[in-house]
Amino acid sequence: MNKRRYEGEQTKKNIADKAKELFSRKGYAVTSIQDICDAAGCSKGNLYYHFKSKEDLFLCLEEQTFTEWWEQLDEIFSRCETVTEKLYAYGNFISGIERPLDSAEREFIGKVGMESEAGKKFVAIVNRSFENIKKFISEGIASGEFINENLFELTFIISCFYSGLSRYSSYMMDKEASKTLYRKATTLLLQGLSTGKSGA
């Protein structure tokens, strides 16, 4: 029982990839299970063999996406000298990634509610990302690169800033223009964020 199991994993991954693409492009509600099956070239039974529900599928995607995302970011961050560099790197990264499930997220939470099991799981996943951002902002404050303002608010503002950008840039301009825009936006943001000192 090996080749079979491997193929199964492949199928599951394929379904996940296609689902992500569809949710990301069309939204949660509008994307039907059948759509996903068609795109993945598999049957409904097969999909439901691998995922227990549409909600579960979405949550898996969300989880997986954020995990991969921060694995890559941590790797990138480790090569940065200053937190300012990290911020640029973060912007650059986000610009290339077309924030995968962004539009579907609010839809999802609107549907299942914040109090539901799925809702709580969702919030937990998103919060982890928020905490990651908070961490590197606090580094910036500690090193003296960033102004010593309320950490939560600062993190919130910065998260929202990039979230807002990604929201529209992905379908208003191409990747290259998007990258440039993020760079400029980061520079602009840094004007307000920076203490003027160049770091630790």
Next chain:
Amino acid sequence: MNKRRYEGEQTKKNIADKAKELFSRKGYAVTSIQDICDAAGCSKGNLYYHFKSKEDLFLCLEEQTFTEWWEQLDEIFSRCETVTEKLYAYGNFISGIERPLDSAEREFIGKVGMESEAGKKFVAIVNRSFENIKKFISEGIASGEFINENLFELTFIISCFYSGLSRYSSYMMDKEASKTLYRKATTLLLQGLSTGKSGA
């Protein structure tokens, strides 16, 4: 034919208000026509008497909302001396308004598509708002208050900044905290935007 017509208008307005609240809170797809009817205390037939389809209803809301919004903003702006003040006023305004159909918007466009009749109407409505922002940013550049950067990009960044903020602040904090946050965010933004000169 007066009292009847007046009542009709009232009903239509009531439906629109309730629909706006629901779309805004739950999203487009999740809000059913029946939900809206229940909230408005009217029948489905009545709703379809006043609006020709769900899409049409949404578009009316979008149109109406943006129009009202900018009427108020123009009024507020007219009392501002500098463009910097206008930016603060804009932030303050947005913070209090919980950007009404925000979450539903992408869902809507994802459903109908950019190329459809409804999609084009939608884009036209949103673009008008973008142009309004662009206008007052360009004033800021002209007056020497803002840096002389690419107008489109600047407008894009600023729009996205506030859009991102409104997206999360509305369900992460109360009105008062939100207002404070917007003020700080605007100050931060202005660091990058401002030339240092105090205006014309």
Next chain:
DNA sequence: TTGCATACCGACCGTCCGGTCTAATCTTAG
């Protein structure tokens, strides 16, 4: 009073959706 447009109701229709279920097929351990 009658005729008519407007405003309103809710049962109903076809469609599609998420999810289930059964049966078939493939792989591999023994």
Next chain:
DNA sequence: CTAAGATTAGACCGGACGGTCGGTATGCAA
């Protein structure tokens, strides 16, 4: 070779959805 289990297909189900339709109530104009 075969039993057991993993994997897949797709017909099927109940229900919710957007939208329609035949009909009713209301108030104005004549």
